[in-house]
Amino acid sequence: MNRLLKSCIVVEEVPQSLARRASVLRSLAGRASAVDALVVATAEPGGIVVTGDIGDLIALASYADDVSIRHV
8 A cells, every 4th residue: 555655646635726627528528527527637647546446537648648547
């Protein structure tokens, strides 16, 4: 777990620009929670999101800048 966490980007406060980008992604996808949208927006550009619930995240990532979704 520690090795995984060391490879993650941890955001303690959500900057307004990130919140706005998440809002745009959520609007374009027409679905997903605000938290899912923030996760995908944080992964931009070129990040990978690892999840057990891929549906909404794939929809969001289709509008994101080079974000990949991996199912576990």
